[in-house]
Amino acid sequence: MTPAPDAHAPATTATPGGGGVRVEDLLARRTGWDRSDAVSRILAAATAPGVLSMAGGIPAPDSFPVARLAEATGRLFAGSAVSALQYAPTPGTAAMREVVAARATETGAPASPGRVMVTAGSQQGLDLVARTLIDEGDEVALDDPSYLGAVQVFRRAGARLLPVPGDRDGMRTDVLEQRLAAGARPKLVYVVPHFHNPTAAVLPVERRRHLAALAERYGFLVVEDDPYGDLAFEGGRLPSTDVHSGRVVRLMSLSKTVCPGLRVAGLVAPAALIGELVAAKQCADLQTNTFGQYLLADLLGDPEFLPAHLAGLRALYGERARSMEALLRERLPWLDFERPRGGLFFWCRLTDPRVGSDALYAHALAEGVAIVPGTPFCIEEDGSRVLRLSFASLDEEQRREGVARLATAWEKALTDGP
């Protein structure tokens, strides 16, 4: 994603001037703290021509409520669109804060609009929480493996990462407790409670309760990032950890449940923190785009919309997951995985020692299918034999073709040797 240098631009790099100071010599130290470009690569692969992407957490384009959004937009322009195009308060529009608070209340402990801030996606929520809490050297505990974008945010904030191993039920809170008892003092613990990225694990109620109790005992903040909670194929969602503790910041993405392109998400924080988060947001971008807030407040404020839309999403993704599972079991017997109960991902282990996930990734790209090898997700764990496959954005034919290309990639990787 590094853009091509500009032939017309003055060649500052070639001819330093500036007393020998090149512009790149001006960089802050933190720019060296995280050199991963994995997220960029994933976003780029998702749009590369000819490549079938099983890589990104890209929602199905046919899941977007286009007609409903067109209706909301039409209503906006039929009335006075002016306020939707004007500046709005930093914490968000009143209507958007209300619908976020209502949704937070439905899925966890009661939250008033005063504890809500609207952000440019949950990525911004994460970044603002890190900027508000983390000084260089502060500890942050998180799953290992973990969401790449979170790892990047915490590294850039100067945090020391405290990776906590997981199992099929997500973070081993018993291991976290051991680390705390041994003296670890994270300022925050980051979790993805439903259909974890990348492992697809769901944190059970007992572990949520345990995590909340640890937060109360050791004084850390739980950051609960929950983009996939509404995408359960069977059963419902579990209540947010904030049912059990007042030390929880909830990041409520709408990217997977409505669409990502409006970049509007909700954040719910303890009353004692929300003012500081708003101050950080004011510095960061003044406010989230007003237009998107108006559209989403229209959709989410409509009692008819969300239940039906979510039911449709669950059916769509459930069907795709079942079809993907059947294809993987039939065509790629060298992959081992648990059937995900929701979300967008299969987290797979390579059972044949002759091929690692990095080699498979390279061969897959050459065959025109993008996957994500385990390494970038892993902090201390070994990621060389795991990989993540998204089943979300491909239709039946593309999925079949993508799996066929993976089968070919595997054969070629085998020929190459380990």
Added chain:
Amino acid sequence: MTPAPDAHAPATTATPGGGGVRVEDLLARRTGWDRSDAVSRILAAATAPGVLSMAGGIPAPDSFPVARLAEATGRLFAGSAVSALQYAPTPGTAAMREVVAARATETGAPASPGRVMVTAGSQQGLDLVARTLIDEGDEVALDDPSYLGAVQVFRRAGARLLPVPGDRDGMRTDVLEQRLAAGARPKLVYVVPHFHNPTAAVLPVERRRHLAALAERYGFLVVEDDPYGDLAFEGGRLPSTDVHSGRVVRLMSLSKTVCPGLRVAGLVAPAALIGELVAAKQCADLQTNTFGQYLLADLLGDPEFLPAHLAGLRALYGERARSMEALLRERLPWLDFERPRGGLFFWCRLTDPRVGSDALYAHALAEGVAIVPGTPFCIEEDGSRVLRLSFASLDEEQRREGVARLATAWEKALTDGP
């Protein structure tokens, strides 16, 4: 703008728990580096019921190209709106980067799309530049007085501010040169080249050239924040400083020339920095909202749109400025000011020693008109006798009423004594 505490939230502040660690004890040090809430107050006053706002840099709502945006939106939904609702690359959509590059080229030195990043308003551009360059203790030079949002960003980034005094032609680059000769080593110099906020000054070509020469000699980066350049009432705009140096980052807001509510702006950086800025943006929010980028690329890519729209804006604001000037000279003879040649603001001095601008501000608010006293803009300069008045968002009748309220506020402040 501090939200009301939530009656339902667990009372973490009242009953600490957490081994005595309250959530607010977890704050990073930088949250204490800037305690100004002036920007919040301005944004809040702009929407308070019954208050006529001469406070914020809020563009005239009747200047928004609503019909043209409705047309672009209609076109989007008539075709495939799906890609406008999906994730997009971190540096921006190809179409948006192209129109920004074209506009940058028209108003300065040639810029290719590879040097463009799309941001959530110029505020985000400023914040990302600061995060990418500033380590705690680094120097940043800027006008005194200066744009509040910039002061806040640099303070939070840990910069030591190096305020440079100005005159009617903006930053005294000769004073900057003396400071540099005396050993000051700013990493960046921040300027608002046209119709400065708050002083309305325009930096002449000779000073731009001088600033560029200093950048080349001392190796600093010039950050040129230009939201008002298209709003000249008479004459045109001057070429960007990047004509004279390759060490310039241009922040190209569209908030005052199209509308602020889409939160889409352009940034143009030297080729050697753009990759790092994109990496910072990826952490901050992954990307700017796709939908707004599609709409603005439609408008700005239309050769018919911008020239006619800008001509309309200049006529509208020119007329308002002339009307404001006449009212101020007639009704508020205790104000001294230069007629602005563009932009949104009058920067006024109080000529009567009996009333200061903070007292006038308080009385004005009580009378139902919001202004901004000089103090929050000033770093080392004395702001107690200056104030900023925006003439942008009030219509004729509101303007007349606002000035009448200011006259009343003045009388009451006089009665109160100094």
